[in-house]
Amino acid sequence: MKKLTSLVIALLLVLTFSACGSSNSNSSSSNGTNSNSSSSTSTKTKTTKSKGKVLVAYYSATGSTKAVAETIANATGGDLFEIEPKEPYSEGDLDWTNSRSRVSVEHDDESKRDVPLKTVTPENFDNYDTVFIGYPIWWGIAAWPVDNFVKGNDFTNKTVIPFCTSSSSGLGDSGELLKEQAGTGNWQDGERFSSGASQDEVESWVKDLGI
Numbered sequence: 001m002k003k004l005t006s007l008v009i010a011l012l013l014v015l016t017f018s019a020c021g022s023s024n025s026n027s028s029s030s031n032g033t034n035s036n037s038s039s040s041t042s043t044k045t046k047t048t049k050s051k052g053k054v055l056v057a058y059y060s061a062t063g064s065t066k067a068v069a070e071t072i073a074n075a076t077g078g079d080l081f082e083i084e085p086k087e088p089y090s091e092g093d094l095d096w097t098n099s100r101s102r103v104s105v106e107h108d109d110e111s112k113r114d115v116p117l118k119t120v121t122p123e124n125f126d127n128y129d130t131v132f133i134g135y136p137i138w139w140g141i142a143a144w145p146v147d148n149f150v151k152g153n154d155f156t157n158k159t160v161i162p163f164c165t166s167s168s169s170g171l172g173d174s175g176e177l178l179k180e181q182a183g184t185g186n187w188q189d190g191e192r193f194s195s196g197a198s199q200d201e202v203e204s205w206v207k208d209l210g211i
Contacts, residue, residue: 053078054077054129054131054132055079055131056069056080056134057082057083057131057133058080058081058083058134059136059145060082060136062195064196064197065135065164065165068163068193068202072163083117083146083149084118085117085145086115086116086117087115103138114148115144115148116148117145117149120149128158129158131159131161132160133149137165137171137192140174141174142162142164142177142178155184155186156185158184158186159185160182160188161187161209163192165192165195165197166194167194171192
């Protein structure tokens, strides 16, 4: 009888130790799963810092500046905004060889250069970090339809990069004059492109900017 009792007690001890070992194993396995899950979640929360938003604003009289602006927008992933006079310039208006044409009259009388725009401020303008401003060169300065866009917006904390198109004239002081009119913004040196500038030429310039 004593032997039977001892045998039963021994059997109970074996079963007890087996149960404890199984419990510890499950606990360890469970902790390992949670650790892997936590690591996976941590990895997913890592994000790559995105570049600031880019706006390419432009006034184009004949299409040359528009072509350059579109290339810049494509190269930077930026948004396009056309600066449009309420009263568009016709081909005759742009005939600078005619002393009676609109641009000639406006050139001779500076008070007539206040050109009302269809829209002065682009939608969500505050969200842009970099603003390109494009224009043709008229008599050595930026085409004046751009003036009201520059004067009518706040460029505080924005990088502003002017660019122009012309058949022969350079950028000159056009960028500096626009900067003075704006009164705000971190203005950079601009770039002049010929009226028939190639896409590669424009893209190369943008690449050098590191935008």
